[in-house]
Amino acid sequence: MDLSLNDTQKLIQDSARDFVRGSCGRDALLKLDRDPAAIMTTLWPQMLEMGWTGMAIPEEYGGTGNNLTDVAVLFEELGCGPVPGPLFSSAVLCARILMEAGSDTLKKAWLPRIASGERVFALALTESQYGWTADNVRAAAKRTGSDYTLSGTKVFVHDANFATDLLVVARVEGGAGVSVLRIDAKAAGVAIRTLDGFITGMCEVLLDNVKVATADIISDGWPAAERAMLSVTPVLCAYKVGSCKTVFDMSLNYARERTQFGQIIGRFSRVQDHLIHLVNYLDSARWTTYEALSKLDNGMDATASCHVAKSVASESHMHACDYAHEVHAGIGVSREYGLTLHTKLSRSLYHCLGAPRLHRKKLESVLGLVAA
Template identity: 30%
Template sequence: MTLVFTEEQNALRSAVRKFTGDRFSSERVRALMETPDGHDPDTWELMARQLGLQGLLVPEELGGSGASLVELAIVCEELGYGLVCSPFLGTAGLATTVLLACGDQAARRDLLPGIADGTTIATVALTEEPSAATPRGTGLTATRTAEGHVLDGVCSFVPDGHIADLVLVVAGTASGAGVFAVDRNATGLVRDRLTTLDLTRKQARLGFTATPARLVGTPESAGAALEDALDTIRVLIAAEQVGGAQRCLDMSVEYARTRCQFGRTIGSFQAVKHRCADMLVAVESARSAVHHAMETAADRSDALRLAAPMAVTLASEAYQYCARQNIQLHGGIGCTWEHDAHLHYRRAHTGAVLIGDGRHHRTLLATRLGM
């Protein structure tokens, strides 16, 4: 791996770390968990107007920064570290990536400026079953009419689907999978907020009944575009998971330094040292894979086809492992509702299946290797 962060990228990381620390304390995260929307509109506006985070990938001529995936992945890692309650991943990660991949210039001009300035919350409805996320077999169909297209079907586990102003839907057509933009006020769209394991990231079930939709790109080119977009999305999710895993490691080490048993800090016991060391190895191994994937994505290298599934597999496993160990090392307090360890445990396990679980990505990696 040759990725070395620039001074500007390190400054971005520091700024986001400070922002999340100031705006997303444990008490604030728990308060947002209980709200129907699951996020703070004022903080969302600050993220867009002061830090410009939502527009990192958006071209400059459309109101964004025109940054690379490296910068966006850095932000995702820090948001994962802070366990941030925000529709950022769905908007700046999933939706922006899909819009850019589809190559529809008119759709870019119409939809990306709102994302960049924070006035549009967006998401992507990929599949009915999140563990089988592919551009095919979505369970949604699009029918061409005289006015355009209408969608029919159901899609569950859509991140922030209950509050999204713009939903990009992957639906089947006679020519193959297509990407369709649906406005929040479209007729026939029913949105039901789901109760899921991860309370810090709201998800929804979207139902479409003859719902008007705008075709983005063409069905003939959507398959390849979605494959590219999904690889980029895998890198962003992996970066977020590395951030969460690092937070679990930091929580465990801090507790081991301060918690005393038998007249000694528990961090002085060999068994505790071994657990923390194993967590460190898992985090650093995943981070190396993610940084390699970030670099290949930023360079638009063909190596991303292998780096992306490998990164998301290692990162999801590292996060789940560190979240489990974090609970164990905290003992009884780690099993209580009042402690934050369970929040990371929940996000680790739901994030691992957001666009396909470990088995799916191992199979994908083996297929791309020709095995």
């Protein structure tokens, strides 16, 4: 048993920390929150330069083939910002789906370009009957001549506003199961619109008779895609852990500085209790996440651990932010203070890759409470 980071991971952590400190100060992040498009001209080129787009991609496809824990260490630091952008969607989630489900031709065609940062992928799965399972998919591709045309409405799609390419989950005419289709985000018939509200980086994607080449269809690709999604889930959890950590640090510092009734509020046990809840949630998310990663990287069965990690991390992230607001009161909801960036994220990512309820439902099968 060794729960420490290795030397590679410490280097990744250091460079990510420097990046977050240097380029992602509070004012910079607040600005990008108002103008997300600027991410691609400011932060994205730096991420490419650091080689982060290639970390989760094997060397033979132009990446550096780091293991998932390495990638998670990076994402924990990015979560500390929280640093926005399509890095997870493109270089981790979609890259992994292509790796697990894609043909050799598709892998060779797209993975190197994801690794180089030239292309940015996003996963268009969820629809109006919201859910991260195949049952909820209504989008469909019809055969037209030698190719297909794809139609449907995808909504609450993460990072599609940054994407050059989309992996769309849809039913394909003549196919037995649910498939994964690659399309150009700028193709005729694709309309992407960023959604406004208490929401970070989510879009509506309208697909109206979009032409899809047969070579771009991963027939019956859903089971492999679902496996890929589950295996990168702890990386997303690590991002949440980072966010919880910052939220804890902010709250701790505030409790030590803010004075009321003639003393710092950290002296009040009611306030201390909020911080204790917060650190308990932080650590619950951290250790369930890193155990799942360790199992994945060591080739052990990580199914139960991944479900536990997502369930715990999503709940912890929301609760951590809630307790931070209890500590901060008025200043916490002032947008310029920065806490709400995390709070908004904790809600926006709660369902990403499946809400806790879905993962707990799946645990019922894993634990043998129902027939699998």
